[in-house]
Amino acid sequence: MGTVSPSSNTTLLQQAAQSIVSGATGSSLDVNTLVSAIVMAKIAGRASAIANQQKSGNTMLSALGMMKSSLGTLQTSLAGLSDGSIFTQFAATASGKGITATTTGGAAAGSYAVNVQQLATANQISSKAFAAKATLGTGTLTIGIGSASMTLNLDSKNNTLAGIASAINGAANNPGVTAAVVTGTDGQHLVLTSAQTGAANIVSVSAGAGVDSNMATANFTQVEAAQDAKLTISGSAVTSASNTVKDALTGVTLNLTSAAVGSPQTISVAADPSAIALAVQGFQKAYNAWVAQHKSLSSYDPSTAQAGPLLGDAMLNSAVNGIGGIMASGVAQGGKTYSLAQIGLDLKHDGTLGFDQAKLQSTLSANPTLVSSVFNGTNGIGQQMNKFLDAYTQTTIGQVDKRTASINSSLLTVSKQQNELVAYQQTLTTQYNAQFTALNRLLTRVNNNRNYLNQLFGGNGSPGTMNKSA
Structure with missing residues (x-):
């Protein structure tokens, strides 16, 4: 259903009148145009009002969606700042080489002396030398x-060194051993290596009946012994089957390399400044995006007289003023007042x-406590902002x-109402179609009768058939 303006409404009525005049003066009525003009003229005002209400409502829904999205982004940016948890995230650094340290939950600030005596290694054994493509019997090999x-x-298909290596590496139930054939000056060797480091992961080989007896652990040479990593942390002895040492220092994982062996150093655990800076900068960007959004929604351009959809809106103004008040206020803690400006936010x-x-x-x-005071989990800026934003962003x-x-x-x-108006439009169209179609038929009969009488008695310049016979 289209919107009809007052000027087009007048035009439609003029068209309808002209159609009736034409019918009365001898032409047939244009029923479709006539009915359409009268019906649209009758419903134009209501149709226009409905269209305006729909446009206004949808514009407002779009504006509210943008407002909520911007506030939601601002609230999301407060994660870690609103509850102060960002200040319990720690980073660990090593003072020397050969150790990298990462933190997880539960790490505690402090310095810890670490001395690595040996790394964890994976067991590797090598068989005696065999001639190239030598067969090693048939039977079982464990x-x-x-x-x-x-x-x-x-x-007969796999009883060579190459066949055994392929069978080991391709076995679905392989317990964690890799096999390779090394060809030396003395012949070929089957080299077996544990996939896992640690003293408990020792490789073994056992030959069943019918298999070459040299395929047994006792006849293999140990290339690399299986051993655990050994180190001390703040004087306490620690062993680890892996060179990734977890849980020895709560919340800290140490990754050891050979450069750390025999090189005592210190692991320092402290609040992660890069994570804090990233969180604060994320908040700043989200806040500025909110400022740009609310200015756009409440804008006014005097040159075009165009206003933003939420210009003068009480809810938007309340949000703007509330957020601005929180940002401008200080945070009182421990008898002192802290502000955003003190931590680089102006x-x-x-x-x-x-x-x-x-x-x-x-x-x-x-002064790391100053930053944590501004964003403390009790009455910090983030906590205040998060509670305030809940009133606007909560679902439902x-x-x-x-x-x-x-x-x-x-x-x-x-x-x-629009559906009702459409139904009313259809009813009127049916009604007027019937009325004007009947009128059209009546006018056609009148015109036909007039033409007949003119032919019979004369008229419009015709002498008439009656006059001729006289």
């Missing part, structure tokens, strides 16, 4: 590592937030969702 093992069946005249990363890093180094019960639901309800009513 390969083990630690307490796990697998048994291979050797036959409110500018245009309402945006500036970020001085160098100042934040300097503050983190000199938040102000934006409640208002959205109200507009959707109104649009549903408008949609019903």
Whole structure:
């Protein structure tokens, strides 16, 4: 159903009148044009009002969606800042070479002396030398590592060193052994290596009846012994089957390489400044995006007289003022008041937030508790902001969702009114079609009768057949 303007409505009525005049003066009525003009003229005002209500409602829904999305992004950026958890994230650094340290949950700040005596190694054994393509009999060959093992069946298809190596590497139940054939000056050797480091992961070989007796552990040479990593952490002895040492130092994982052996060093665990800076900068960007969004939604261009969809809106103004108040206020803790400016976040005249990363890093180094005080989990800026934003962003019960639901309800009513108007339009069209079609038939009969009488008695310049006979 289209929208009809007052000027087009007048034109339609003029067309209808002209159609009736034409019919009365001898031409047939253009029923379709006539009915369409009269019906559209009759419903034009209501159709226009409904279209305007729908446009206004949908524009408002779009604006509220943008507002909620921007506030939601701002709230998401507070993760770790609103509850202060970002300040319990620690980074670990080593003072020397050969150790890299990473942190997980539960790490505690401090310095820890680490001395690595040996690395964990994987067991490797090598068989005696065999002639190239030598066959080693048929039967079973058991390969083990630690307490796990697998048994291979050797036959004429796989009883060479290459065949055995391929069978070991391709076995679905391989317990963790890799095999390779090394060709030396003395012949070929089967080299078996444990996939896992550690003293418990010793490779073993056992030959069954019919298989060359040299295929037994006792006849293999140990190339690399299986051993655990050994180190001390703050004086406590630690062993690890892997060179990735977990759980020895709570919340810290140490990755050892050969450069660390015999080189005592210190592992320092402290708050992660890079994570804090990233979180603060993320908050600053989300805040500035919110400022740009609310300015756009409430803008006014005097040159075009175009206004943003939420210009003067009470809910938007309330959100803007509330957020601005929190940003401008200080945080009282321990008898002192802290502000965003102290950690490199400065409110500018245009309402945006500036970020001085160098100042934040300097503050983190000199006075880390100052930063954590601004974003403490009790009454910090993030905590205040998060609670305030909940009133707008919560699903269903938040102000934006409640208002959205109200507009959707109104649009549903408008949609019903539109359907009713369409039904009314169809009823009028049917009614007028019947009336004007009947009128058209009547006018046709009148015109036909007039023509007959003119032919009979004369008229319109014709003498008439009656006059001729006289």
